[in-house]
Amino acid sequence: MESIAIITGLVGLVIGFAIAKAMEKGKASKIITNAKNEGANIIKEAQIEGENIKKDKIFQAKEKFLELKAEHEKVIINKDKKISESEKRTRDKESQVSGELAKGKKMNEQLESKLKEVESKSELFEKKQSELDKLHRSQVQQLEVISGLSADEAKSQLLESLKDTAKSDAMSYIQATIEEAKLTAQQEAKKIVINTIQRIGTEEAVENCVSVFNLESDDVKGRIIGREGRNIRALEAATGVEIIVDDTPEAIILSCFDSVRREVARLSLHKLVTDGRIHPARIEEIVKKTEKQIEEEIVEIGKRTVIDLGIHGLHPELIKAVGRMKYRSSYGQNLLQHSREVAKLCGVMAAELGVNPKMAKRAGLLHDIGKVPNTEAEVETPHAILGMQWAEKYGEKEDVCNAIGAHHDEIEMKNLIAPIVQVCDAISGARPGARRQVLDSYIQRLKDLEEIAFGFGGVQKAYAIQAGRELRVIVESERVSDDRAAELSFEISQKIQTDMTYPGQVKVTVIRETRAVNVAK
Structure with a gap:
Protein backbone atom coordinates (compact mmCIF):
# COMPACT_ATOMS: atom_id res chain seq x y z
CA MET A 1 0.00 0.00 0.00
CA GLU A 2 2.79 2.21 0.87
CA SER A 3 4.44 1.50 -2.44
CA ILE A 4 1.20 2.18 -4.26
CA ALA A 5 0.88 5.38 -2.45
CA ILE A 6 4.40 6.32 -3.28
CA ILE A 7 3.86 5.42 -6.93
CA THR A 8 0.65 7.36 -6.98
CA GLY A 9 2.41 10.27 -5.48
CA LEU A 10 5.19 10.04 -7.99
CA VAL A 11 2.72 9.79 -10.86
CA GLY A 12 0.80 12.79 -9.51
CA LEU A 13 4.05 14.67 -9.17
CA VAL A 14 5.03 13.81 -12.72
CA ILE A 15 1.61 14.82 -14.02
CA GLY A 16 1.87 18.07 -12.04
CA PHE A 17 5.28 18.84 -13.53
CA ALA A 18 3.89 18.06 -16.97
CA ILE A 19 0.88 20.30 -16.46
CA ALA A 20 3.11 23.06 -15.07
CA LYS A 21 5.43 22.83 -18.01
CA ALA A 22 2.50 22.86 -20.40
CA MET A 23 1.16 26.00 -18.69
CA GLU A 24 4.54 27.69 -18.74
CA LYS A 25 4.94 26.83 -22.36
CA GLY A 26 1.56 28.37 -23.17
CA LYS A 27 2.46 31.52 -21.28
CA ALA A 28 5.84 31.74 -23.05
CA SER A 29 4.21 31.30 -26.44
CA LYS A 30 1.68 33.99 -25.55
CA ILE A 31 4.43 36.32 -24.39
CA ILE A 32 6.38 35.61 -27.55
CA THR A 33 3.33 36.34 -29.65
CA ASN A 34 2.67 39.57 -27.82
CA ALA A 35 6.34 40.52 -28.18
CA LYS A 36 6.21 39.82 -31.87
CA ASN A 37 3.06 41.91 -32.23
CA GLU A 38 4.62 44.78 -30.25
CA GLY A 39 7.83 44.52 -32.27
CA ALA A 40 5.82 44.62 -35.49
CA ASN A 41 3.94 47.69 -34.22
CA ILE A 42 7.20 49.39 -33.20
CA ILE A 43 8.76 48.61 -36.58
CA LYS A 44 5.67 49.94 -38.31
CA GLU A 45 5.69 53.13 -36.23
CA ALA A 46 9.44 53.49 -36.82
CA GLN A 47 8.89 53.14 -40.53
CA ILE A 48 6.12 55.76 -40.45
CA GLU A 49 8.27 58.12 -38.37
CA GLY A 50 11.26 57.51 -40.66
CA GLU A 51 9.11 58.39 -43.65
CA ASN A 52 7.96 61.59 -41.94
CA ILE A 53 11.55 62.53 -41.03
CA LYS A 54 12.64 61.77 -44.55
CA LYS A 55 9.92 64.02 -45.96
CA ASP A 56 10.87 66.82 -43.53
CA LYS A 57 14.52 66.58 -44.43
CA ILE A 58 13.71 66.59 -48.12
CA PHE A 59 11.50 69.67 -47.60
CA GLN A 60 14.21 71.45 -45.60
CA ALA A 61 16.80 70.59 -48.20
CA LYS A 62 14.54 72.03 -50.91
CA GLU A 63 14.02 75.24 -48.92
CA LYS A 64 17.77 75.58 -48.30
CA PHE A 65 18.42 75.01 -51.96
CA LEU A 66 15.92 77.67 -52.96
CA GLU A 67 17.43 80.13 -50.45
CA LEU A 68 20.95 79.50 -51.71
CA LYS A 69 19.73 79.81 -55.22
CA ALA A 70 18.09 83.20 -54.47
CA GLU A 71 21.25 84.50 -52.80
CA HIS A 72 23.35 83.30 -55.71
CA GLU A 73 21.04 85.02 -58.17
CA LYS A 74 21.21 88.24 -56.05
CA VAL A 75 25.03 88.14 -56.05
CA ILE A 76 25.05 87.56 -59.80
CA ILE A 77 22.65 90.53 -60.29
CA ASN A 78 24.88 92.81 -58.16
CA LYS A 79 27.97 91.73 -60.07
CA ASP A 80 26.19 92.35 -63.36
CA LYS A 81 25.11 95.80 -62.12
CA LYS A 82 28.67 96.70 -61.05
CA ILE A 83 30.03 95.46 -64.36
CA SER A 84 27.46 97.59 -66.24
CA GLU A 85 28.36 100.65 -64.12
CA SER A 86 32.07 100.08 -64.73
CA GLU A 87 31.40 99.79 -68.43
CA LYS A 88 29.40 103.03 -68.32
CA ARG A 89 32.18 104.88 -66.48
CA THR A 90 34.70 103.51 -68.94
CA ARG A 91 32.60 104.76 -71.87
CA ASP A 92 32.25 108.20 -70.17
CA LYS A 93 36.00 108.39 -69.57
CA GLU A 94 36.65 107.43 -73.17
CA SER A 95 34.25 110.12 -74.43
CA GLN A 96 35.82 112.68 -72.05
CA VAL A 97 39.33 111.77 -73.15
CA SER A 98 38.34 112.00 -76.78
CA GLY A 99 36.76 115.43 -76.10
CA GLU A 100 39.91 116.65 -74.32
CA LEU A 101 42.04 115.37 -77.16
CA ALA A 102 39.88 117.22 -79.66
CA LYS A 103 40.04 120.39 -77.50
CA GLY A 104 43.81 120.06 -77.18
CA LYS A 105 44.14 119.62 -80.92
CA LYS A 106 42.05 122.74 -81.49
CA MET A 107 44.12 124.76 -78.99
CA ASN A 108 47.35 123.59 -80.65
CA GLU A 109 46.02 124.79 -83.97
CA GLN A 110 45.06 128.17 -82.43
CA LEU A 111 48.50 128.44 -80.79
CA GLU A 112 50.23 127.77 -84.07
CA SER A 113 48.14 130.44 -85.75
CA LYS A 114 48.90 132.92 -82.93
CA LEU A 115 52.63 132.18 -83.20
CA LYS A 116 52.52 132.82 -86.91
CA GLU A 117 50.64 136.09 -86.31
CA VAL A 118 53.17 137.18 -83.63
CA GLU A 119 56.07 136.40 -85.96
CA SER A 120 54.53 138.43 -88.73
CA LYS A 121 53.84 141.36 -86.33
CA SER A 122 57.38 141.13 -84.98
CA GLU A 123 58.79 141.40 -88.47
CA LEU A 124 56.50 144.34 -89.16
CA PHE A 125 57.56 146.03 -85.86
CA GLU A 126 61.26 145.61 -86.65
CA LYS A 127 60.67 147.05 -90.07
CA LYS A 128 58.82 150.07 -88.68
CA GLN A 129 61.43 150.54 -85.93
CA SER A 130 64.19 150.69 -88.52
CA GLU A 131 62.17 153.19 -90.54
CA LEU A 132 61.57 155.28 -87.39
CA ASP A 133 65.27 155.28 -86.54
CA LYS A 134 66.10 156.47 -90.05
CA LEU A 135 63.44 159.20 -89.79
CA HIS A 136 64.73 160.30 -86.33
CA ARG A 137 68.30 160.53 -87.56
CA SER A 138 67.21 162.55 -90.56
CA GLN A 139 65.18 164.96 -88.34
CA VAL A 140 68.13 165.39 -85.94
CA GLN A 141 70.38 166.18 -88.87
CA GLN A 142 67.86 168.71 -90.18
CA LEU A 143 67.55 170.35 -86.72
CA GLU A 144 71.32 170.54 -86.36
CA VAL A 145 71.53 172.18 -89.81
CA ILE A 146 68.72 174.65 -88.96
CA SER A 147 69.97 175.56 -85.42
CA GLY A 148 73.65 175.34 -86.17
CA LEU A 149 74.08 173.26 -82.92
CA SER A 150 74.89 169.64 -82.34
CA ALA A 151 72.66 167.43 -80.17
CA ASP A 152 75.09 167.57 -77.19
CA GLU A 153 75.27 171.37 -77.36
CA ALA A 154 71.47 171.61 -77.38
CA LYS A 155 71.25 169.36 -74.29
CA SER A 156 73.74 171.50 -72.36
CA GLN A 157 71.83 174.70 -73.18
CA LEU A 158 68.52 173.10 -72.07
CA LEU A 159 70.03 171.99 -68.73
CA GLU A 160 71.35 175.50 -68.07
CA SER A 161 67.91 177.02 -68.68
CA LEU A 162 66.28 174.45 -66.36
CA LYS A 163 68.83 175.22 -63.63
CA ASP A 164 68.06 178.95 -63.80
CA THR A 165 64.29 178.24 -63.60
CA ALA A 166 64.75 175.92 -60.61
CA LYS A 167 66.84 178.54 -58.78
CA SER A 168 64.23 181.24 -59.27
CA ASP A 169 61.43 178.89 -58.10
CA ALA A 170 63.43 177.88 -55.02
CA MET A 171 64.14 181.49 -54.10
CA SER A 172 60.47 182.43 -54.40
CA TYR A 173 59.47 179.44 -52.24
CA ILE A 174 62.07 180.37 -49.59
CA GLN A 175 60.87 183.98 -49.58
CA ALA A 176 57.24 182.88 -49.15
CA THR A 177 58.23 180.55 -46.29
CA ILE A 178 60.15 183.32 -44.53
CA GLU A 179 57.18 185.70 -44.85
CA GLU A 180 54.81 183.06 -43.47
CA ALA A 181 57.19 182.38 -40.54
CA LYS A 182 57.25 186.10 -39.76
CA LEU A 183 53.45 186.20 -39.74
CA THR A 184 53.14 183.22 -37.38
CA ALA A 185 56.14 184.08 -35.16
CA GLN A 186 54.06 186.13 -32.73
CA GLN A 187 51.42 183.38 -32.42
CA GLU A 188 54.09 180.76 -31.76
CA ALA A 189 55.72 183.01 -29.17
CA LYS A 190 52.37 183.42 -27.39
CA LYS A 191 51.90 179.63 -27.36
CA ILE A 192 55.34 179.16 -25.83
CA VAL A 193 54.59 181.71 -23.11
CA ILE A 194 51.22 180.09 -22.32
CA ASN A 195 52.87 176.66 -22.27
CA THR A 196 55.45 177.94 -19.78
CA ILE A 197 52.77 179.45 -17.52
CA GLN A 198 50.76 176.22 -17.71
CA ARG A 199 53.69 174.16 -16.45
CA ILE A 200 54.01 176.29 -13.29
CA GLY A 201 51.19 174.73 -11.21
CA THR A 202 50.07 176.25 -7.94
CA GLU A 203 50.24 174.34 -4.66
CA GLU A 204 46.46 173.86 -4.68
CA ALA A 205 46.56 172.28 -8.13
CA VAL A 206 49.34 169.91 -7.09
CA GLU A 207 47.40 168.80 -4.05
CA ASN A 208 44.29 168.17 -6.12
CA CYS A 209 45.93 166.38 -9.05
CA VAL A 210 48.84 164.41 -7.56
CA SER A 211 49.13 161.84 -4.79
CA VAL A 212 52.37 160.44 -3.38
CA PHE A 213 52.46 156.71 -2.61
CA ASN A 214 55.18 155.92 -0.08
CA LEU A 215 57.18 152.68 -0.27
CA GLU A 216 59.16 150.77 2.32
CA SER A 217 62.12 150.46 -0.04
CA ASP A 218 63.07 151.25 -3.64
CA ASP A 219 63.21 147.51 -4.44
CA VAL A 220 59.41 147.50 -4.70
CA LYS A 221 59.57 149.91 -7.66
CA GLY A 222 60.96 147.19 -9.93
CA ARG A 223 58.14 144.82 -9.01
CA ILE A 224 55.55 147.53 -9.63
CA ILE A 225 57.04 148.28 -13.05
CA GLY A 226 57.22 144.55 -13.94
CA ARG A 227 58.96 142.81 -16.78
CA GLU A 228 59.24 145.22 -19.73
CA GLY A 229 56.83 147.53 -17.88
CA ARG A 230 53.80 145.23 -18.21
CA ASN A 231 52.63 145.71 -14.59
CA ILE A 232 52.70 149.50 -14.65
CA ARG A 233 50.98 149.53 -18.07
CA ALA A 234 48.25 147.22 -16.78
CA LEU A 235 47.77 149.42 -13.70
CA GLU A 236 47.58 152.61 -15.78
CA ALA A 237 45.14 150.99 -18.22
CA ALA A 238 42.90 149.68 -15.43
CA THR A 239 42.78 152.89 -13.37
CA GLY A 240 43.39 155.71 -15.87
CA VAL A 241 46.04 157.19 -13.58
CA GLU A 242 49.55 158.09 -14.71
CA ILE A 243 52.11 156.42 -12.45
CA ILE A 244 55.41 158.29 -12.33
CA VAL A 245 58.38 156.23 -11.11
CA ASP A 246 61.42 158.49 -10.85
CA ASP A 247 64.45 158.96 -8.62
CA THR A 248 62.35 160.14 -5.68
CA PRO A 249 63.45 157.87 -2.81
CA GLU A 250 60.82 155.42 -1.50
CA ALA A 251 57.94 157.15 -3.28
CA ILE A 252 55.81 156.85 -6.42
CA ILE A 253 53.73 159.73 -7.79
CA LEU A 254 50.11 159.13 -8.90
CA SER A 255 48.91 161.85 -11.30
CA CYS A 256 45.26 162.28 -12.36
CA PHE A 257 42.71 165.10 -12.34
CA ASP A 258 39.99 162.70 -11.08
CA SER A 259 40.53 162.14 -7.37
CA VAL A 260 38.34 159.01 -7.36
CA ARG A 261 40.59 157.35 -9.92
CA ARG A 262 43.62 158.48 -7.96
CA GLU A 263 42.25 157.01 -4.74
CA VAL A 264 41.44 153.71 -6.50
CA ALA A 265 45.02 153.57 -7.83
CA ARG A 266 46.48 154.37 -4.39
CA LEU A 267 44.46 151.72 -2.54
CA SER A 268 45.08 149.14 -5.28
CA LEU A 269 48.84 149.77 -5.11
CA HIS A 270 48.74 149.44 -1.33
CA LYS A 271 46.95 146.07 -1.56
CA LEU A 272 49.27 144.78 -4.30
CA VAL A 273 52.44 145.79 -2.44
CA THR A 274 51.13 144.32 0.82
CA ASP A 275 50.08 141.06 -0.84
CA GLY A 276 53.29 140.76 -2.89
CA ARG A 277 51.63 139.21 -5.96
CA ILE A 278 51.92 141.83 -8.69
CA HIS A 279 50.98 140.76 -12.25
CA PRO A 280 48.43 142.05 -14.83
CA ALA A 281 45.64 139.58 -13.97
CA ARG A 282 46.01 140.27 -10.25
CA ILE A 283 46.11 144.02 -10.89
CA GLU A 284 42.79 143.94 -12.78
CA GLU A 285 41.19 141.86 -10.01
CA ILE A 286 42.41 144.19 -7.24
CA VAL A 287 41.35 147.34 -9.15
CA LYS A 288 37.81 145.98 -9.63
CA LYS A 289 37.55 145.10 -5.93
CA THR A 290 38.92 148.53 -4.96
CA GLU A 291 36.45 150.32 -7.23
CA LYS A 292 33.64 148.43 -5.53
CA GLN A 293 35.12 149.31 -2.13
CA ILE A 294 35.30 153.02 -3.10
CA GLU A 295 31.64 152.94 -4.18
CA GLU A 296 30.69 151.48 -0.81
CA GLU A 297 32.87 154.06 0.95
CA ILE A 298 31.16 156.87 -1.00
CA VAL A 299 27.76 155.70 0.24
CA GLU A 300 29.10 155.44 3.80
CA ILE A 301 30.55 159.00 3.63
CA GLY A 302 27.21 160.32 2.40
CA LYS A 303 25.30 158.59 5.19
CA ARG A 304 27.75 159.82 7.83
CA THR A 305 27.53 163.40 6.51
CA VAL A 306 23.73 163.60 6.58
CA ILE A 307 23.67 162.04 10.06
CA ASP A 308 26.22 164.57 11.35
CA LEU A 309 24.15 167.45 9.95
CA GLY A 310 20.86 166.03 11.26
CA ILE A 311 19.30 165.66 7.81
CA HIS A 312 16.78 162.82 7.40
CA GLY A 313 14.81 161.20 4.57
CA LEU A 314 17.37 161.91 1.81
CA HIS A 315 17.08 159.75 -1.31
CA PRO A 316 19.85 157.08 -1.65
CA GLU A 317 21.05 158.59 -4.95
CA LEU A 318 21.42 162.00 -3.31
CA ILE A 319 23.29 160.39 -0.39
CA LYS A 320 25.63 158.80 -2.92
CA ALA A 321 26.12 162.19 -4.63
CA VAL A 322 27.00 163.76 -1.27
CA ARG A 436 41.27 178.85 -7.67
CA GLN A 437 39.49 179.16 -10.97
CA VAL A 438 42.48 177.91 -13.00
CA LEU A 439 42.21 174.38 -11.63
CA ASP A 440 38.52 174.03 -12.47
CA SER A 441 39.00 175.09 -16.09
CA TYR A 442 42.04 172.81 -16.32
CA ILE A 443 40.04 169.80 -15.09
CA GLN A 444 37.21 170.66 -17.48
CA ARG A 445 39.69 170.68 -20.36
CA LEU A 446 40.92 167.20 -19.40
CA LYS A 447 37.33 165.94 -19.26
CA ASP A 448 36.67 167.46 -22.69
CA LEU A 449 39.69 165.56 -24.04
CA GLU A 450 38.26 162.26 -22.79
CA GLU A 451 34.78 163.08 -24.12
CA ILE A 452 36.19 163.70 -27.63
CA ALA A 453 37.75 160.21 -27.61
CA PHE A 454 34.49 158.58 -26.48
CA GLY A 455 32.75 160.19 -29.46
CA PHE A 456 34.43 157.69 -31.81
CA GLY A 457 33.24 154.12 -32.34
CA GLY A 458 35.11 151.21 -30.77
CA VAL A 459 36.62 153.27 -27.92
CA GLN A 460 36.48 151.34 -24.65
CA LYS A 461 38.39 153.63 -22.28
CA ALA A 462 40.01 157.07 -22.57
CA TYR A 463 42.36 158.72 -20.08
CA ALA A 464 43.87 162.21 -20.17
CA ILE A 465 47.32 161.93 -18.56
CA GLN A 466 50.54 163.91 -18.20
CA ALA A 467 48.63 167.09 -17.27
CA GLY A 468 46.66 166.92 -20.54
CA ARG A 469 49.75 166.45 -22.71
CA GLU A 470 48.69 162.92 -23.69
CA LEU A 471 45.34 161.26 -24.39
CA ARG A 472 45.56 157.49 -23.98
CA VAL A 473 42.74 155.64 -25.78
CA ILE A 474 42.03 151.93 -25.29
CA VAL A 475 39.94 150.39 -28.09
CA GLU A 476 38.07 147.10 -28.51
CA SER A 477 40.20 144.66 -30.51
CA GLU A 478 37.10 142.99 -32.02
CA ARG A 479 35.81 146.24 -33.55
CA VAL A 480 39.03 148.13 -34.34
CA SER A 481 41.82 146.69 -36.51
CA ASP A 482 45.48 147.76 -36.43
CA ASP A 483 45.01 149.94 -39.52
CA ARG A 484 41.86 151.47 -38.07
CA ALA A 485 43.72 152.20 -34.80
CA ALA A 486 46.22 154.34 -36.69
CA GLU A 487 43.40 156.14 -38.51
CA LEU A 488 41.56 156.64 -35.20
CA SER A 489 44.61 158.26 -33.62
CA PHE A 490 44.82 160.73 -36.51
CA GLU A 491 41.07 161.48 -36.48
CA ILE A 492 41.02 162.11 -32.71
CA SER A 493 44.04 164.44 -32.97
CA GLN A 494 42.33 166.39 -35.76
CA LYS A 495 39.13 166.62 -33.72
CA ILE A 496 41.06 167.97 -30.71
CA GLN A 497 42.87 170.44 -32.94
CA THR A 498 39.64 171.84 -34.41
CA ASP A 499 37.34 171.72 -31.34
CA MET A 500 39.59 172.68 -28.40
CA THR A 501 41.89 175.49 -27.32
CA TYR A 502 44.98 174.26 -25.47
CA PRO A 503 48.61 175.25 -24.97
CA GLY A 504 51.41 173.16 -26.47
CA GLN A 505 50.73 169.75 -28.01
CA VAL A 506 48.47 166.79 -27.16
CA LYS A 507 49.81 163.32 -27.98
CA VAL A 508 47.06 160.80 -28.88
CA THR A 509 48.03 157.19 -28.17
CA VAL A 510 45.62 154.45 -29.32
CA ILE A 511 46.18 151.06 -27.66
CA ARG A 512 44.72 147.88 -29.18
CA GLU A 513 45.19 144.69 -27.17
CA THR A 514 44.17 141.15 -28.15
CA ARG A 515 43.59 138.65 -25.36
CA ALA A 516 43.07 134.88 -25.43
CA VAL A 517 41.52 133.60 -22.18
CA ASN A 518 40.56 130.03 -21.29
CA VAL A 519 39.44 128.52 -18.01
CA ALA A 520 40.74 125.17 -16.75
CA LYS A 521 38.11 123.33 -14.68
Missing part, protein backbone atom coordinates in the same frame (compact mmCIF):
# COMPACT_ATOMS: atom_id res chain seq x y z
CA GLY A 323 29.58 161.01 -0.72
CA ARG A 324 31.14 161.64 -4.12
CA MET A 325 31.68 165.28 -3.15
CA LYS A 326 34.67 164.13 -1.08
CA TYR A 327 36.52 163.33 -4.31
CA ARG A 328 35.52 166.52 -6.14
CA SER A 329 37.06 170.03 -6.07
CA SER A 330 35.41 173.33 -6.92
CA TYR A 331 37.89 176.09 -7.78
CA GLY A 332 40.50 174.20 -5.76
CA GLN A 333 38.17 173.88 -2.72
CA ASN A 334 37.03 170.43 -1.55
CA LEU A 335 33.35 170.19 -2.47
CA LEU A 336 32.25 168.11 0.52
CA GLN A 337 33.95 170.41 3.04
CA HIS A 338 32.47 173.44 1.26
CA SER A 339 28.95 171.93 1.24
CA ARG A 340 29.14 170.95 4.92
CA GLU A 341 30.32 174.47 5.78
CA VAL A 342 27.49 176.05 3.75
CA ALA A 343 24.93 173.74 5.40
CA LYS A 344 26.09 174.73 8.90
CA LEU A 345 26.11 178.43 8.01
CA CYS A 346 22.61 178.12 6.50
CA GLY A 347 21.33 176.45 9.67
CA VAL A 348 22.72 179.21 11.93
CA MET A 349 21.50 182.05 9.70
CA ALA A 350 18.03 180.52 9.23
CA ALA A 351 17.65 180.12 12.98
CA GLU A 352 18.56 183.81 13.47
CA LEU A 353 16.00 184.89 10.85
CA GLY A 354 13.24 182.60 12.09
CA VAL A 355 13.30 180.29 9.02
CA ASN A 356 13.21 176.47 9.21
CA PRO A 357 16.90 175.61 9.95
CA LYS A 358 16.58 171.95 8.90
CA MET A 359 15.26 172.93 5.47
CA ALA A 360 18.04 175.50 5.11
CA LYS A 361 20.69 172.92 6.07
CA ARG A 362 19.24 170.52 3.49
CA ALA A 363 19.40 173.15 0.74
CA GLY A 364 22.91 174.21 1.80
CA LEU A 365 24.23 170.64 1.65
CA LEU A 366 22.69 169.94 -1.77
CA HIS A 367 23.32 173.32 -3.45
CA ASP A 368 26.37 172.06 -5.42
CA ILE A 369 25.29 168.48 -6.28
CA GLY A 370 25.14 169.60 -9.91
CA LYS A 371 28.97 169.63 -9.88
CA VAL A 372 29.11 165.90 -9.15
CA PRO A 373 29.59 164.03 -12.48
CA ASN A 374 26.28 162.75 -13.83
CA THR A 375 26.16 160.77 -17.09
CA GLU A 376 22.55 161.73 -17.73
CA ALA A 377 23.21 165.49 -17.70
CA GLU A 378 24.30 167.74 -20.52
CA VAL A 379 27.65 169.46 -20.08
CA GLU A 380 26.24 172.86 -21.17
CA THR A 381 23.66 172.97 -18.34
CA PRO A 382 24.73 175.21 -15.39
CA HIS A 383 25.44 173.22 -12.24
CA ALA A 384 22.76 175.09 -10.24
CA ILE A 385 20.00 174.19 -12.73
CA LEU A 386 21.36 170.66 -13.03
CA GLY A 387 21.35 170.26 -9.23
CA MET A 388 17.79 171.57 -9.05
CA GLN A 389 16.63 169.08 -11.71
CA TRP A 390 18.34 166.26 -9.88
CA ALA A 391 16.73 167.28 -6.54
CA GLU A 392 13.30 167.43 -8.19
CA LYS A 393 13.87 164.00 -9.71
CA TYR A 394 14.56 162.46 -6.29
CA GLY A 395 11.63 164.02 -4.46
CA GLU A 396 13.02 167.12 -2.70
CA LYS A 397 10.59 169.85 -1.72
CA GLU A 398 9.97 172.90 -3.90
CA ASP A 399 11.71 175.33 -1.49
CA VAL A 400 14.89 173.24 -1.48
CA CYS A 401 14.88 172.85 -5.26
CA ASN A 402 14.35 176.59 -5.78
CA ALA A 403 17.21 177.43 -3.39
CA ILE A 404 19.55 175.06 -5.27
CA GLY A 405 18.63 176.47 -8.69
CA ALA A 406 18.72 180.15 -7.65
CA HIS A 407 21.97 180.34 -5.68
CA HIS A 408 23.75 181.75 -8.78
CA ASP A 409 20.71 183.77 -9.99
CA GLU A 410 19.94 181.42 -12.90
CA ILE A 411 16.26 181.42 -11.82
CA GLU A 412 14.08 183.67 -9.67
CA MET A 413 14.19 183.23 -5.87
CA LYS A 414 10.78 182.23 -4.49
CA ASN A 415 11.48 181.81 -0.75
CA LEU A 416 13.79 183.03 2.04
CA ILE A 417 15.94 179.89 1.95
CA ALA A 418 17.28 180.78 -1.51
CA PRO A 419 19.06 184.04 -0.52
CA ILE A 420 20.35 182.37 2.67
CA VAL A 421 22.00 179.62 0.58
CA GLN A 422 23.41 182.19 -1.84
CA VAL A 423 24.94 184.30 0.96
CA CYS A 424 26.38 181.29 2.82
CA ASP A 425 27.89 179.95 -0.42
CA ALA A 426 29.63 183.31 -0.95
CA ILE A 427 30.82 183.38 2.68
CA SER A 428 32.34 179.87 2.39
CA GLY A 429 34.16 180.72 -0.83
CA ALA A 430 35.23 184.22 0.17
CA ARG A 431 38.14 183.19 2.40
CA PRO A 432 41.53 184.16 0.91
CA GLY A 433 42.94 181.27 -1.10
CA ALA A 434 39.78 179.14 -0.77
CA ARG A 435 39.18 178.91 -4.51
